[in-house]
Amino acid sequence: MYKVIDGPWAKEKWHVSLYNFVPEVRKQLGFADSIIISDCTLRDGEQQPGIVYSPEDKLKLALALDELGIHEIEVGMPSVSQGEQRAIKAIRKAGLKAKIRALCLATNADVDLALECGAEVVVVSLPSGYLQIAYKLQWPEEKMIETAIKVTKYAHERGLYVVFSPMDTTRSDPDFLERYLKAVVSEGGVDRVRLTDTTGAATPLAIKYLIRKMADLTHLPIEVHTHDDFGMATANILAGLEAGAAVASTSFNGMGERAGNGATEEVALALHVLYGIDLGIKLDRLYQTSLLFQEISGIKMQKHKAVGGETALCQEAGAVVDGWLKNPFTAEPYLPELVGQKTTIIMSKWSGKSSVAWKLKQLKIDANAEQIAEITTRLKEQSEKKKSHLSDEELLAICKEIL
Secondary structure, three states, X not given: OOOOOOOOOEOOOEEOOHHHHOHHHHXXXXXXXXXXXXXXXXXXXXXXOOOOOOHHHHHHHHHHHHHHOOOEEEEEOHHHOHHHHHHHHHHHHOOOOOEEEEEEEOOHXXXXXXXXXXXXXXXXXXXXXXXXXXXXXXXXXXXXXXHHHHHHHHHHHOOOEEEEXXXXXXXXXXXXXXXXXXXXXXXXXXXXXXXXXXXXXXXXXXXXXXXXXXXXXXXXXXXXXXXXXXXXXXHHHHHHHHOOOOEEEEEHHHOOOOOOEOEHHHHHHHHHHHOOOOXXXXXXXXXXXXXXXXXXXXXXXXXXXXXXXXXXXXXXXXXXXXXXXXXXXXXXXXXXXXXXXXXXXXXXOOOOHHHHHHHHHHOOOOOOHHHHHHHHHHHHHHHHHHOOOXXXXXXXXXXXXXX
């Protein structure tokens, strides 16, 4: 009998790759002593085309994030509208355990609005990317530096925790970025610096390099915020954390501008299961929270989306189901209940006799081996005609004819 290898990769509710835990891999990880998630679905997530939240929506979603155990919630940008201000005030008044933060442009007026709304944390956003500076702001570099110093200092003096976000960090001139960060940190009022991959234009290795560089330059906690234009936002968040970033700026369901952001549920689950880092997030509420965001935003996830997709933990192929029936981990890396999901097995042309036998048992239908074989054949034929899987009702109709 071939042995099953046990270790920290194999727990009651998951069984992942042992290679995540070999010394040669682990020694490359440089995680911060403490990591938090700063969820920005109520701000960047709302900037996804077609989404507009009411103040009531934002409050309901913020309460759900807080119940989940999210540490910090970026609830909006006060200068956007009066409705945005009402939403931030209502969330702050709700007495959440999570820190409440707001995004500000680099103006004292924006900081004042954030203060008036009750924000505890502000993100002061001002570009560092050369394209943003050359074409959007058209400012001299010295004006960029002076403005960032002035506004971060202003916010800090008013008792706010200040996150400085040099927007488009991954497309910044290295020399300017170094001067920029050193000056703002030494002369302004900054508690944390955010690496912002504004257009999702960097690779995981580039993110790691920049996180280490920014930490060396500032000696402050570094936050990592990524976009998914190349489908690497979650991987880039994890790469940033591996390099020592202390804060993951993520968005539920990966919602956000253009292709979206690193997904909160993916990052939280990956840290817990693949790296063995418990952030105190209630993983069994991830799917429920994902569904709530889908309902209120009106944006349905693709069915196979990790964690929050309707069929993310669905089994179909007969050979796969045969193994799953003997041990679920032959077919999936974690049990669906870990994230509040359920395993489903669908009936289609890919189904085998063992799948059909299992399904009939669930439906409380008795059938012998010969009947199961005939049902399986009919199932495959009908599935090919339909060009889809069959519902329980359609399978029952086949059973009624044969049995």
